[in-house]
Amino acid sequence: MDLRLKGRTAFVVGSTAGLGLAIAKALGSEGANVVLTGRRAGVAEEEARSLPSAIGVxxxxxxxxxxxxxxxxxxxxxxxxxVLVLNGGGPVPGPASELTPERLEQATRTLLTAQVRLANAVLPAMRAASWGRILAIGSSGVQQPIPNLASSNIARAGLAGYLKTLANEVAADGVTVNMILPGRIATDRVAGLDARNAESAGVSVQEIQSQSERSIPAGRYGRAAEFADVAAFLCSDRASYVVGAQIRVDGGLIRAL
Ligand SMILES: NC(=O)c1ccc[n+]([C@@H]2O[C@H](COP(=O)([O-])OP(=O)(O)OC[C@H]3O[C@@H](n4cnc5c(N)ncnc54)[C@H](OP(=O)(O)O)[C@@H]3O)[C@@H](O)[C@H]2O)c1
Structure with missing residues (x-):
């Protein structure tokens, strides 16, 4: 299937590693111009060099x-x-009973306020062109809060409310706004969380990973590339009637309907 992304320009937040990088590569291989971004400008520039039409900033x-x-x-x-892909690092783990206003504000700044700023910046041109895609990487925690990730659960729920409201406002202008929800996709962040959990439980990282895999109906972590395939579709011309949706890419991890 041709995703009809050739010549489109995609701006991918947090694309020096993990899910964002995989999405940048998928969009680039479909012919889009790609803007890779991250705090590590040098990594963004280096990754951009491996794509046909891309810059790193x-x-x-x-x-x-x-x-x-x-x-x-x-x-x-x-x-x-x-095409705007909203992404970034996950906030510091911790339980809700120990959440401080400062930590919540930090999570909200990076998971909600910055996303509103980015969407506001690109929306006028998308609406004028009667074509645009905004896709945010969320988390399974949006639908099923994850223990010990309180600030992520809270701030991402706020982002979900914003995106759903926005989606309904701009759909008639040809702009789709959606959220894609990873379960456990093998990236540096997931490896870091597993290492942290192994240390606090006093067991090996392998044991934590095996426990985690047993909780996923597919029996394994996802691959960044298979997550990115779904994201690229949602960013494409082909997904023109997917509006205000939360699409799970989680191997069945979320048990709710
Ligand atoms: N992987 C999963 O299974 C999973 C599951 C649920 C939720 N998520 C969420 O999905 C997002 C991506 O996850 P990932 O696994 O791909 O994480 P990752 O491997 O840690 O990659 C995070 C990306 O975000 C960038 N980033 C971090 N802090 C940033 C900041 N302040 N400003 C701009 N960019 C920033 C990083 O680049 P720089 O270091 O260059 O800034 C990197 O490119 C995270 O929010 C994560 O919590 C992931």
């Missing part, structure tokens, strides 16, 4: 001036942005 969700500068650089290189 610094973007730190904690620093709004870098968000504005990255958008400006993207427009100078490729014109207006057609």
């Amino acid at each position: 610094e973007l730190d969700l904690e620093r709004p001036e870098t968000v504005d500068a990255a958008l400006m650089t993207a427009r100078e290189s490729f014109g207006e942005i057609d």
Whole structure:
């Protein structure tokens, strides 16, 4: 299936590693111009060199001036942005009973406020062109809160509410807004969480991973590339009637209907 992404410009937040990088590669291989971003500008530039039409720029969700500068650089290189992928690092783990206002504010800044800033920046041109895609990487925790990830569960639920509201406002203008929910996809972040859980439980990382895999109906962690295939479809012309949806890519991890 041709996703009809050739010549479109995709701006992928948090694409120096993990899920964001896999999505950037998938969009690039479909012919899109890709803007790779992250705090590590050097890594973004290096990864961009492996794609047919891409640039790498610094973007730190904690620093709004870098968000504005990255958008400006993207427009100078490729014109207006057609596809915005919202992503970034996950917040610090911790239980709800120990959540502090400071930690919650930090999570909200990087998982909600920055996303609103980015969407506001790209929406006018998308609506004027009657075509746009905004896809946010969420988490299974949006539908089934994950123990010990309180600030992530809370801030992402806020993001889900924002995106669903926005989706209904802009759908008639040809702009789709959706969320894609990873369960456990093998990335550096998941490896780090497993190592942390192994240390606190006093067992091996392998034991934690095996326990985790047993809780997933598919019996394994997902691969970043198979997650990115779904994301690329949702960012494409082909997904024009998918509006305000939360698409799980979790091997069956979420048990609810
Ligand atoms: N992997 C999973 O199974 C899974 C499950 C549920 C939720 N998630 C969520 O999905 C997102 C991506 O996960 P991942 O596994 O791909 O994580 P990852 O491997 O740690 O990659 C995170 C990416 O975000 C960038 N980033 C981190 N902090 C940033 C900041 N302040 N500003 C801009 N970019 C930033 C990183 O680049 P730099 O270091 O260059 O900034 C990197 O490119 C995270 O929010 C994670 O919590 C993932």
